[in-house]
Amino acid sequence: MKRLLLAVTALAILAACSSTPTMEQDGAAVEDRSGTAAAQAPAVTAPVTKGPTTTPLAPTGVSGNPLKDPSNILSKRSVFFELDSNVVKDEFKPLVSAHARYLQQNRNMKMTLQGNADERGSREYNLALGQRRADAVKQVMLLLGAQIDQIETVSFGEEKPRATGHDEASLAENRRADIVYPND
Amino acid sequence: MQSRNIKIFDFGRPLLRMFALWLLLSAGSAVASLTIEIVGAGANQIPVAIVPFRAEAGLAQRITPVVAADLARSGLFKTVDPGGMNPVPHEPEQLNYAQLRARGADAVVIGSVTKAPDGRYDIRFRVMDAVKQTQIAGFVYFATEGQLRLTAHKIADVIYEKLTGDTGVFATRIAYVVKRGPRYELHVADADGYGAQSVLGSNEPIISPSWSPDGSRLAYVSFEQKKPIVYVQSLTTGGRLAVAAFRGSNSAPAWSPDGRRLAVTLTRDGGSQLFMINADGSGAPVRLTQSAGIDTEANFAPDGQSILFTSDRGGGPQIYRIAASGGTAQRVTFEGSYNVSPRHSPDGKSFTFIQRNNGRFNVAVQDFATRQVQVLTDGGIDESPSFAPNSKVILYATEVGGRGILAAVSSDGRIKQRFTADVGDAREPAWSPVVNK
Numbered sequence: 352m353k354r355l356l357l358a359v360t361a362l363a364i365l366a367a368c369s370s371t372p373t374m375e376q377d378g379a380a381v382e383d384r385s386g387t388a389a390a391q392a393p394a395v396t397a398p399v400t401k402g403p404t405t406t407p408l409a410p411t412g413v414s415g416n417p418l419k420d421p422s423n424i425l426s427k428r429s430v431f432f433e434l435d436s437n438v439v440k441d442e443f444k445p446l447v448s449a450h451a452r453y454l455q456q457n458r459n460m461k462m463t464l465q466g467n468a469d470e471r472g473s474r475e476y477n478l479a480l481g482q483r484r485a486d487a488v489k490q491v492m493l494l495l496g497a498q499i500d501q502i503e504t505v506s507f508g509e510e511k512p513r514a515t516g517h518d519e520a521s522l523a524e525n526r527r528a529d530i531v532y533p534n535d
Numbered sequence: 536m537q538s539r540n541i542k543i544f545d546f547g548r549p550l551l552r553m554f555a556l557w558l559l560l561s562a563g564s565a566v567a568s569l570t571i572e573i574v575g576a577g578a579n580q581i582p583v584a585i586v587p588f589r590a591e592a593g594l595a596q597r598i599t600p601v602v603a604a605d606l607a608r609s610g611l612f613k614t615v616d617p618g619g620m621n622p623v624p625h626e627p628e629q630l631n632y633a634q635l636r637a638r639g640a641d642a643v644v645i646g647s648v649t650k651a652p653d654g655r656y657d658i659r660f661r662v663m664d665a666v667k668q669t670q671i672a673g674f675v676y677f678a679t680e681g682q683l684r685l686t687a688h689k690i691a692d693v694i695y696e697k698l699t700g701d702t703g704v705f706a707t708r709i710a711y712v713v714k715r716g717p718r719y720e721l722h723v724a725d726a727d728g729y730g731a732q733s734v735l736g737s738n739e740p741i742i743s744p745s746w747s748p749d750g751s752r753l754a755y756v757s758f759e760q761k762k763p764i765v766y767v768q769s770l771t772t773g774g775r776l777a778v779a780a781f782r783g784s785n786s787a788p789a790w791s792p793d794g795r796r797l798a799v800t801l802t803r804d805g806g807s808q809l810f811m812i813n814a815d816g817s818g819a820p821v822r823l824t825q826s827a828g829i830d831t832e833a834n835f836a837p838d839g840q841s842i843l844f845t846s847d848r849g850g851g852p853q854i855y856r857i858a859a860s861g862g863t864a865q866r867v868t869f870e871g872s873y874n875v876s877p878r879h880s881p882d883g884k885s886f887t888f889i890q891r892n893n894g895r896f897n898v899a900v901q902d903f904a905t906r907q908v909q910v911l912t913d914g915g916i917d918e919s920p921s922f923a924p925n926s927k928v929i930l931y932a933t934e935v936g937g938r939g940i941l942a943a944v945s946s947d948g949r950i951k952q953r954f955t956a957d958v959g960d961a962r963e964p965a966w967s968p969v970v971n972k
Binding site: 471472474475476478479482504507 | 742743
């Protein structure tokens with residue numbers, strides 16, 4: 352059964368690759384004008400067409416992946432929460448909506464939202480609190496146009512703290528949901 | 536040769552399966568041991584003299600020191616020095632009761648070790664009442680060299696049971712997670728912390744180990760696939776199965792008493808909710824709770840009829856009870872704003888849990904009949920309580936000096952023990968059931 356599933360998945364991936372050569376498969380965005388796309392272009396035996404021809408812009412020198420571009424809001428990946436809260440604060444709305452828009456514009460793109468909690472209290476309950484935070488970010492993204500099958504929400508609870516201190520600043524750093532893309 | 540009033544236990548036959556398991560666990564390379572320190576003591580300690588068994592001095596593992604350490608660690612016994620007796624008694628007729636009474640002993644343990652023709656050891660012992668001068672118990676064990684330590688725990692169990700009336704749990708084991716730097720290991724050790732074995736190592740967290748009712752499998756949550764997934768691992772074969780790996784998070788496994796099902800927390804339908812799955816991973820999960828809040832940390836009642844769990848459906852996290860077949864949940868904790876991690880006592884009379892008071896997390900027990908709550912610890916950062924199979928001791932995780940350690944408290948709060956791992960943080964303890972009692 353598992354083998355069959357693998358085979359089906361592999362077929363699906365192959366199908367996706369062959370049928371949609373212009374779609375981004377690997378985290379590159381529609382704005383991508385990098386050399387990679389241009390370099391691949393000659394390999395495609397395009398049917399002879401009449402009418403206007405298109406020419407890609409020359410590479411700008413900037414890495415084409417907006418997810419990795421430090422000047423792009425999409426490179427920001429963490430949403431922080433108050434104690435015992437799963438409310439997405441206003442200061443994180445631009446970040447969340449930028450990622451929601453990105454998913455909307457890249458329907459094949461998947462995302463994992465990883466919820467986290469501070470270390471106080473039950474590990475399993477904290478796992479559920481982290482899940483609730485990831486789910487809260489997902490809800491906002493769905494409202495802004497992301498599709499439900501694009502986002503998986505999981506939780507690390509208190510198990511993978513980014514800050515290992517026990518002071519309030521460290522605890523706050525760990526009350527967090529992280530946005531993770533497949534190629535991160 | 537065989538005395539009429541000695542019962543024979545042949546490890547080769549009825550307990551073979553358990554020993555296969557035991558030996559398998561003992562076969563691997565030994566890892567860090569736990570050292571136990573007793574912090575409190577019982578109000579009434581039974582004074583017992585444990586006389587070194589005849590011919591045990593030559594054994595790779597002497598019996599009586601392990602027996603004495605087990606009994607002392609329980610806090611319920613005071614060992615009386617049996618030294619300087621002439622002759623050293625190994626048979627009832629050699630006992631000088633007047634001398635034993637003068638030293639304060641209420642009971643005396645005597646015995647002998649003989650190598651049997653098949654290479655195993657014949658270990659026989661008697662528990663004698665020093666006051667009435669009568670035999671309380673007498674047993675013979677046949678054990679290989681590798682079974683000597685377990686035999687000692689079995690003997691301690693008999694003494695404990697005969698003198699306190701409660702089931703002994705020295706011949707049981709504990710499972711716990713050790714974190715060393717970036718490495719996580721799931722360990723299984725004897726209940727005295729001896730002979731720890733790693734049964735799983737990972738660079739990602741491992742939490743919530745839970746023993747199957749027959750003690751042959753552990754369910755746990757591993758993050759090795761970058762999300763929480765519930766596995767069931769056989770301790771006899773080391774083989775394991777991902778039994779809950781659904782979309783979202785999968786956690787908090789709890790065995791049904793028949794060992795066939797697990798209650799787990801899944802988020803696949805949105806929110807953290809309780810589901811029932813088959814322990815062999817077959818079939819589809821059946822949803823047990825329907826709430827808008829968090830429902831997690833399920834734990835079956837010993838009779839399998841109901842389940843305790845943590846839920847914040849009413850605001851803060853509290854403990855609720857629901858029939859194992861589903862239905863309406865009833866809230867059972869009302870003191871305080873944070874009550875989590877419920878675990879039934881094996882006798883079904885009470886449950887232990889973690890209660891937060893003024894920002895401090897302590898182990899508490901609530902009686903089902905009276906609803907009375909007793910807070911047993913004052914560590915302030917205590918978590919993951921679990922009962923010993925005789926309902927007399929609660930094992931939990933705490934911290935001392937910034938390091939995670941395991942600790943135990945008697946269910947009346949009087950006797951406290953600390954298990955100190957020699958390296959790393961110990962956490963997430965779970966006490967095994969009594970196997971093939």
